[in-house]
Amino acid sequence: MLLRRMKSKSIGPAGLLTIASLDQLAITMSQQGLSILSVAFKEYARLGVTQMGILFSTVALGAVIGMIPAGIALDRFGSRRVAWMAGSAILVVMGLLAMLLPRNFWALEALLSLVGFFLPALSLTGTTAITHVFDGSSREGVAIGIRQAATPLGGILAASLFPFLVKTWSLATVLWVIAVNAGGWTLAFAWALAPTNHSPRAAMPATQGLKSLVEVLRPLKYPLLISLLLSPGQYALLTYALLDLHDRWHVHMGIAGPIIALALLGGFLARIYMGKMMDKGAHSIPWLIALTSSVGVLSLVLWAIIPHGIPLVVIILIFFALGAGLDGWNALLTAWVAQKSSASQRGIALGLTGMAGFIGIVLFLPIFGLIIRWSDSYRPAWGLLALIYLVGIGLLAYAKRVSHKTI
Numbered sequence: 001m002l003l004r005r006m007k008s009k010s011i012g013p014a015g016l017l018t019i020a021s022l023d024q025l026a027i028t029m030s031q032q033g034l035s036i037l038s039v040a041f042k043e044y045a046r047l048g049v050t051q052m053g054i055l056f057s058t059v060a061l062g063a064v065i066g067m068i069p070a071g072i073a074l075d076r077f078g079s080r081r082v083a084w085m086a087g088s089a090i091l092v093v094m095g096l097l098a099m100l101l102p103r104n105f106w107a108l109e110a111l112l113s114l115v116g117f118f119l120p121a122l123s124l125t126g127t128t129a130i131t132h133v134f135d136g137s138s139r140e141g142v143a144i145g146i147r148q149a150a151t152p153l154g155g156i157l158a159a160s161l162f163p164f165l166v167k168t169w170s171l172a173t174v175l176w177v178i179a180v181n182a183g184g185w186t187l188a189f190a191w192a193l194a195p196t197n198h199s200p201r202a203a204m205p206a207t208q209g210l211k212s213l214v215e216v217l218r219p220l221k222y223p224l225l226i227s228l229l230l231s232p233g234q235y236a237l238l239t240y241a242l243l244d245l246h247d248r249w250h251v252h253m254g255i256a257g258p259i260i261a262l263a264l265l266g267g268f269l270a271r272i273y274m275g276k277m278m279d280k281g282a283h284s285i286p287w288l289i290a291l292t293s294s295v296g297v298l299s300l301v302l303w304a305i306i307p308h309g310i311p312l313v314v315i316i317l318i319f320f321a322l323g324a325g326l327d328g329w330n331a332l333l334t335a336w337v338a339q340k341s342s343a344s345q346r347g348i349a350l351g352l353t354g355m356a357g358f359i360g361i362v363l364f365l366p367i368f369g370l371i372i373r374w375s376d377s378y379r380p381a382w383g384l385l386a387l388i389y390l391v392g393i394g395l396l397a398y399a400k401r402v403s404h405k406t407i
Contacts, residue, residue: 020126021150023189028154030182035238040166053369060361062116070121071351079129080193086121087186094179131338145275148331152267159261219340222399224356229392231357232364233326244378263323270328285336290396296325300386
């Protein structure tokens with residue numbers, strides 16, 4: 001048992017949760033930090049807005065491809081082995097990006113797709129381990145909320161530090177920092193998990209593997225669709241909100257970065273609070289996700305329609321709500337997937353959900369950029385995102401109604 005192995009190293013569930021959260025903090029500073037550095041990449045490689053959208057959706061495309069292998073590897077080889085391999089791989093790939101840092105668009109595409117491919121394994125390792133440790137516990141929702149809250153917290157640090165560091169140092173130096181931070185903490189997490197008796201499983205025949213995949217997919221159809229619809233909001237906020245604040249509102253980048261950090265603080269607080277709400281059991285997970293997303297819709301509509309001349313404090317409040325609504329539902333989705341999957345298939349279930357989310361990101365970010373280019377305005381793009389979130393809320397209401405009928 002995982003708990004016995006942790007006791008042998010004097011690392012209890014709380015200790016593992018702490019290291020997993022710090023690891024996720026570092027991973028997010030890598031993953032979301034790349035999007036926050038989009039302006040620096042844009043200036044360095046002289047990219048257009050559409051090119052920038054395509055470039056950073058490439059990271060998501062790499063993650064789409066990498067999610068399934070990562071999930072299968074976790075179920076087959078265990079979290080510790082995957083953490084060792086993924087931590088080492090991200091050190092090498094991010095190191096190559098920092099060392100070469102080409103100005104050519106297609107060379108950047110290739111390197112960022114490799115980064116995206118290896119990032120899912122880092123994040124899935126911690127998520128899978130925590131859902132196993134706290135499965136069925138009265139603290140399950142809070143534990144998952146704390147672990148997943150490290151995601152917006154990492155974004156806060158990245159948004160606060162990276163725009164400043166890239167001006168003080170260089171883009172290549174910041175990328176080296178990201179590589180050592182993400183790879184090093186994942187290797188530390190691998191050590192914390194301790195050696196296991198998890199032996200590799202023999203490969204199943206193709207027909208049995210397909211049947212097993214169908215069995216995993218069937219109860220996950222609604223979480224997969226929600227991940228597809230809601231995930232683009234997080235990345236649109238990170239990738240384009242900085243540019244919107246700078247281009248439309250003429251906010252200095254030194255102020256725009258902390259505003260994005262405040263938005264991510266909203267997501268951080270929402271994830272923990274919603275985890276507590278889940279543990280109380282007063283409402284179902286789909287209802288809580290719908291409630292959180294509704295805050296996102298209202299904030300998006302406000303941000304899309306407010307006129308120029310609005311005081312900065314109003315913009316700050318809107319962005320705090322944007323972060324809570326667009327980023328606060330993620331831990332609830334993880335808990336929902338954990339409820340819908342068996343322990344032996346947890347890795348592939350979380351991998352499929354993450355893949356669905358990154359497919360949504362890959363599809364939406366270039367469209368977002370094209371809308372800005374065609375309309376010469378960010379307003380229609382934010383309005384479209386609000387509409388997508390409304391569709392997600394409608395689907396959640398339907399999923400909740402169907403689940404009541406089947407009980």
